[in-house]
Amino acid sequence: MSSSPWFMCDGTESEPGPAARVYCFPHAGGNPRSFLGWQSDLAGVAEIAGLCPPGRGNRYREPALTDVAELADAVAHEISATADRPFVLFGHSFGAVLAFEVARRIGHLPDFRHLVASGCSAPSLLPTRRVVEAARLEGREFTEAVGFFGGLPPEVMADESLQELLLPNLRADFRMVAGYAYRPAAPLSVPVTLINGTDDPHISEAGLQPWERECLRPPVRHRAEGGHFYFDGRSRTVTDILRSLLPAAPGAGQPGDWHVELI
Known part of the structure; x- marks a missing residue:
């Protein structure tokens, strides 16, 4: 991924690198570099790639995109052009909306294995x-x-x-x-996992239920202890789940080091 300006990686993995990749989409105003600290949790399993769109990070001189659909088109094109191994999309809050829209555009890619939407109500209910x-x-x-x-x-x-x-x-x-203008479309063919904090003040059961209409199969739902940023200081609340979704991941299975309630 070092050749793509769209994604940041920590560069510690040697070639050819791990067998999978996790594309991470930040929350509103979030820094893609914040995901790179998760790389050690997934060492040898997957490469973490944090989304860095125009106008952000080291691309601050480039004109920023201001429309969700336009940004999703551009990210989908970049992933389609650079994906060279099985991959998962992870997005938190605003990043989950963007990842969902990207997932709609790249569902035909054989290496696209899973969408993980974190801290986000169903797209059909947005914007709040x-x-x-x-x-x-x-x-x-x-x-x-x-x-x-x-x-x-x-x-x-x-x-x-x-x-x-x-x-x-x-x-x-x-x-x-x-x-953001949600538009009805065919349900996603890839599996979907939802992760939300038990004390998140603005993600309700009613807000999560319509996610089922976006998926061919009901999404798997996890509740992690904490608020909207339940993973702050506890990266394995997410990375253990990601590990369990990756192909042939060593130690794949139910996350166990942090309390996570599977609904």
């Missing part, structure tokens, strides 16, 4: 009113509105100069999600 309202706000009002979702350090919440420096990407992503 809270997201739409937050996307209209500026300055301190925006910061306070998105604080509901978690993930903003206290020092950022308290310092307006830090907010101006760090939150433009978050604001842009909220506006992108607010403009």
